Amino acid sequence: MIPVTFSSSKSWVSTLGIWGTTALLFFMLAQEIQSPMPLAGKIALGLFCLLICSLLLWIWFGTYYRIAGETLYFRCGPLHGSIPIQKIREVKLNQYLWSGLRPALGLHGLVINYNRWDTIYFSPAEKEQFLNALREVNPNIELKA
Numbered sequence: 001m002i003p004v005t006f007s008s009s010k011s012w013v014s015t016l017g018i019w020g021t022t023a024l025l026f027f028m029l030a031q032e033i034q035s036p037m038p039l040a041g042k043i044a045l046g047l048f049c050l051l052i053c054s055l056l057l058w059i060w061f062g063t064y065y066r067i068a069g070e071t072l073y074f075r076c077g078p079l080h081g082s083i084p085i086q087k088i089r090e091v092k093l094n095q096y097l098w099s100g101l102r103p104a105l106g107l108h109g110l111v112i113n114y115n116r117w118d119t120i121y122f123s124p125a126e127k128e129q130f131l132n133a134l135r136e137v138n139p140n141i142e143l144k145a
Contacts, residue, residue, distance in 0.1 A: 003068035004133050006124040008076075009106030010060075018056045025049045063105050065124055067133045074122065076103030085134055088114045090142040097121035 029049045033042055059077035066073040072083045080103075092111040097119060106123030110130075113119050124130040135141055 003066055006065045006126055006130045008063040008104050009109065009123045009125040011105065011107040013107065014105040018060050022053045022056055025053055063103060065122055065130065070137050072134070074103045079103050083114050085137040088112055088134065088138055088141050090144055091131065092144045
């Protein structure tokens with residue numbers, strides 16, 4: 001099976017949070033560079049803003065799900081992992097997980113139950129294709145609305 005990659009859907013909340021914070025940090029940095037702050041303080045502030053913006057943009061551009069063979073890989077910036085697709089028991093559609101692992105940028109996604117007690121939230125942009133690819137590997141996955 002050829003590896004298939006699915007990008008995450010992006011809600012207005014994550015868009016506003018990531019891009020709004022990035023813009024605000026750059027605006028504040030531009031204002032502080034013009035202030036009479038010592039050079040060491042400007043460098044420290046610049047590095048801090050650069051690190052935070054880099055993390056946010058890594059999450060924005062680096063959130064995806066990949067199905068390769070019988071394994072589902074996920075990445076959300078520095079957060080990453082894998083799930084054996086044969087261990088997936090059920091997928092709940094259009095749900096939201098309020099606590100736990102959520103490598104996603106969308107609000108209306110999929111809650112995946114695997115192993116005995118493990119739960120994770122994904123928000124693939126192409127839900128139908130994602131579910132079809134999962135069920136191609138494991139047709140025993142139960143879908144719940």
